[in-house]
Amino acid sequence: MKKASSILLQASQERRKHLLETEAKTVCMEYGIPVTRFKLAKDEAQAVEFAEEIGYPVVLKIVSPDLIHKSDVGGVIVNLKDAKDVQSAYKQIMNNVKKHKPDAKIVGMLVQEMAPQSTEVIVGATKDPQFGPTLMFGLGGIFVEILKDVTFRIAPVTEDEAREMITAVKAYPVLTGYRNTPPADIEAIVEILLNTSRLVMEHQEIKELDLNPIMVYEKGAKTVDARIILE
Numbered sequence: 001m002k003k004a005s006s007i008l009l010q011a012s013q014e015r016r017k018h019l020l021e022t023e024a025k026t027v028c029m030e031y032g033i034p035v036t037r038f039k040l041a042k043d044e045a046q047a048v049e050f051a052e053e054i055g056y057p058v059v060l061k062i063v064s065p066d067l068i069h070k071s072d073v074g075g076v077i078v079n080l081k082d083a084k085d086v087q088s089a090y091k092q093i094m095n096n097v098k099k100h101k102p103d104a105k106i107v108g109m110l111v112q113e114m115a116p117q118s119t120e121v122i123v124g125a126t127k128d129p130q131f132g133p134t135l136m137f138g139l140g141g142i143f144v145e146i147l148k149d150v151t152f153r154i155a156p157v158t159e160d161e162a163r164e165m166i167t168a169v170k171a172y173p174v175l176t177g178y179r180n181t182p183p184a185d186i187e188a189i190v191e192i193l194l195n196t197s198r199l200v201m202e203h204q205e206i207k208e209l210d211l212n213p214i215m216v217y218e219k220g221a222k223t224v225d226a227r228i229i230l231e
């Protein structure tokens, strides 16, 4: 069986409502959606070992089926530059989690490549009761959260529709470059939308998907956080 199918099946058999970030990103990778490089560490020493392997700077994130919003509990620390940073961030995150949710089941610590800051976009999918899987696109931060500047299309989307989703947001000029900011790789976003469309069409057991944020560069893009919620 394909990896994505077996991950989704296992989660539903365990009656889990959402995938771990590691699982969600593995599913994304199988559908050609670019994600930050990651490895799941079982202890502090292994976190250091994986950080050296991935290369600094790295990000540490708690992995727990009981913590869907990781930074709310102090479960994410970014920009770790050496082994000492990783060791102290590891302890810090464990302490934060213990304080906020002492009974949370801990699967491990995610060691992740740190994606350089860039223009952030969001790709989402929900299930409309009438039309089925529906895609959403917007720019990160205030554009989505305050201005609600987003577009929707019913899946499956064609390449033209994907491109329209991008050009139709009011913030589109931000992506075409301004002042000292170079233009973002629109084709990379089109591809992510098409691959996300394929993913939610082929896996109707996905109730909600959130790629938030995706960093978009002059060349390429990288999903920094992925959430998948099951029916």
Ligand code: ADP
Binding pocket: 036, 059, 061, 068, 069, 070, 071, 072, 076, 078, 112, 113, 114, 115, 116, 212, 213, 224, 225
């Ligand atoms: P949460 O579960 O709280 O949404 P995230 O994984 O989204 O946790 O991490 C919180 C924030 O930390 C992100 O919105 C992003 O700004 C930053 N971040 C997380 N992972 C990375 C990464 N690999 N590279 C760069 N920034 C990151």
Ligand code: MG
Binding pocket: 212, 213, 225
């Ligand atoms: Mg997030």
